[in-house]
Amino acid sequence: MGDDGVQVLAWERARDPDRGRWALPGGRLGDDEDVEASVLRQLAEKVDVREVAHVEQLGVFSEPGRVPGTRLIATAFLGLVPSDVDPVVPDDTAWRPVSPPPAERAPAPDALPTPVRAPALAGAAFDHGTIVAAARDRLRAKLSYTNLGFALAPREFTISALRDLYVTALGHPVSATNLQRVLTRRALLEPTGAVAPPGPSGGRPAALFRFTDRTLRVTDAFAVLKPPGEHGRGAVP
């Protein structure tokens, strides 16, 4: 996340095929690890990122011609780094801007959702633009029905700063008042009791908040149909 919108960590390929294009960090699955262990190992080894607040499988990308030469099947992951973390990365690696989702519009009653086909990462190698688009859309959807904001936000934040993160990830305007009301009603947000230092323009100091929970949960899971006592506590498989 940044002033330029959602960003993804990518490295520049120094060799053909697709020399000069941007690629997602990754590598081969080791003989003695599963894909979950592998992704954490590779993030740590290749891009020195250890502060990942949430990781989940995104999907398998297996189109036969997705990479030239020997067939490679990718298991892609979505990993989120909080906005206040700026890990040191190797020289060939950088945070690259992700294109926003296709323009929002009110669909006709019978319209199907617009499939995302345009690469979301400019100059991406292979199908990595498609993978980034899928990750962007997963993040956007899960922000709406889970507490996943915890993985984007610093430990403590003002509502205004949180709103900016949601706007960036959702790609459309969000009212800070609405955001605070919804997250509070769902018991996801609590005041820390402290206030932020005043900004350059002075004014009333803003209250700091934190997420009540830093484990992914469905926050609005059809609550009226849930058994008593379980409201808002559904685990996300």
Add this chain to the structure above:
Amino acid sequence: MGDDGVQVLAWERARDPDRGRWALPGGRLGDDEDVEASVLRQLAEKVDVREVAHVEQLGVFSEPGRVPGTRLIATAFLGLVPSDVDPVVPDDTAWRPVSPPPAERAPAPDALPTPVRAPALAGAAFDHGTIVAAARDRLRAKLSYTNLGFALAPREFTISALRDLYVTALGHPVSATNLQRVLTRRALLEPTGAVAPPGPSGGRPAALFRFTDRTLRVTDAFAVLKPPGEHGRGAVP
């Protein structure tokens, strides 16, 4: 789905390893297909199931020792067949009951969700019980924040019949009145104008309903934060 709860289509292994145990249908990825094409081909070839109302990637299962011998990595899918479809399946294949999720209970405020570790398919081969448990939990979660009920229900149904499907899949009681109210408010349900034939006990004939849409959507996606005109129309990445 059935009187015995959620069911999964599985075949009995005739050879070691794990002879006599129940296995999910599957097979090797072909050279000229991606995993999505492969799963549809294999369902059609091996279990003659073509009436799948919804298919989605469930996840990659890659633990190094999950299958004896040469390492095999599985991409598992969740495929749903409506309750009124009863495809003819081969002799070694049957619908097997899936164990319900762990007992519901109100968690303590700081409790983590209970991870599912017990196999959900009795007598399952390899890690297939774990895969079935993940599928059961995915179905349960998506029923709560999407319109996925369309993939379980017949084209037309009474509210009472739909309630029975939700109760089976969710594993806890659901009020038919609540269900109708919530699905109607989300514009997921509409009356067909027809009524069901009276049951053996007579009584007032029940109205028939259908889902307004048979494409997966997030139905309650943080609606208050969405831009005008997009309420309830979010595509599920």
